[in-house]
Amino acid sequence: MALSEPFIKNHDCADCPIRHRAVCARCETDELRELEEMKFYRTFEAGQTVIWSGDRMDFVASVVEGIATLSQTMEDGRTQMVGLLLPSDFVGRPGREIAAYDVIATTTLTMCCFRKKPFEEMMAHTPHIGQRLLEMTLDELDAAREWMLLLGRKTAREKIASLLAIIARRDASLKLATTRRKIVFDLPLTREAMADYLGLTLETVSRQISALKRDGVIVLEGKRHVTVPDFDRLLGETGDDADGGLPT
């Protein structure tokens, strides 16, 4: 395993890109100062494993930059992604010693880490953290349930369209964008990672992407660069109702 940068300068919390969305979002200045003292940054290269399921995990963390995946693997190698970790998402469960999932960096990844013990102690006397974590966990639960509908009931084509819509939406919100006109983004996942996300094989993913391309729902340049000429058309392919099926 490549040695990850040992010298990483911490952001100042005030400048932190995820300051108002992460687990610390509700913290006051003094609480932030307390967190600031205990935090430490870690970075991982694309493809590196952050944690193996079953490993002892002595920290919790927020994703600051980059993308990671949360996944489960069966004995015979079948794997299912169960979470996609984007900036501001939280990793680790207070009160749990042992990681339940594999966490793998998909891109270069920077995490803002806290040793578990001190973090838990701070949680005990800082309601803002627990409140925010509850809110975030409820959101994740909603996302997981949306995902369950996808896994259990959607066709391969609908699955791909849904994934593209999710990525497109996220990218759009990130670039505070022009949701109305055509959307352009790069797929952050390999075909295999998409397959693990969607409960498909990579061949099926490839075929369905080709089909969507052939049908003009998307335009591809290279393997990863996607243009969606008509977002509503894409939404129509997801199987969800008009608004995109997000829990209301």
Place this chain on the structure above:
Amino acid sequence: MALSEPFIKNHDCADCPIRHRAVCARCETDELRELEEMKFYRTFEAGQTVIWSGDRMDFVASVVEGIATLSQTMEDGRTQMVGLLLPSDFVGRPGREIAAYDVIATTTLTMCCFRKKPFEEMMAHTPHIGQRLLEMTLDELDAAREWMLLLGRKTAREKIASLLAIIARRDASLKLATTRRKIVFDLPLTREAMADYLGLTLETVSRQISALKRDGVIVLEGKRHVTVPDFDRLLGETGDDADGGLPT
């Protein structure tokens, strides 16, 4: 919709069967008294809809007795169960006005309800409730992720075996049981509900149950009464590793 009993006597919290597992588990005597004053019981008959997705929801609740399901339906009628609500489980999301899922009583159902506004106000000054709710939500998230693996990667046979194992385990823990010897329980779900749980059709469910019966993994009396002569054998059919695949 049949009129549900208008006169339901509330349990005394002290005698409540879910006292130490529900959202109120950590509450002190005085906090409990406050809850006691605002709570009200509602019952529903088997098959009755508790809430429709999209409805305004002005209460939150704990399941006291009985079973309910949480599910999503697509426009064309495909439906996926996304939660199975057992005694002590919590229904409703603080801070959300509109229900995101259909909640349907599977058996006769008793719920301990709180109007949302007062409950939220109480949460604000009672950390014990938020703490417990966070814990419960994290557990649900783990269960949802286990379920995602099932939906995305397991075969029909493994799905059925997994569901039977889950029900068996729950029943065993409820009857503080004899997990070692043979296990007997009644399926609380119709074949159709199982299909919605597992992302299958009811015919496939029926066929796989027949196959497990034929292979001696289970013994059926009538349609619903199940005996598992060898629980380890059943676990072997789930595709999980020996311990049953629960997050550790």
Place this chain on the structure above:
DNA sequence: CGCACCGTTGACGTTACTCAACTAGAGTGG
């Protein structure tokens, strides 16, 4: 009795998986 509901089973169709060959780029080294 007739009906509704739940469940089973069979025949057949479709979707997505498996196995395999092949292409396109990116990097490496002579």
Place this chain on the structure above:
DNA sequence: CCACTCTAGTTGAGTAACGTCAACGGTGCG
């Protein structure tokens, strides 16, 4: 510069698993 290799991705042919459609059995109920 040209092989050579590696990885990611595409595509095709054949197949297995599950879905669809349909018939039928048992049970409970008005």
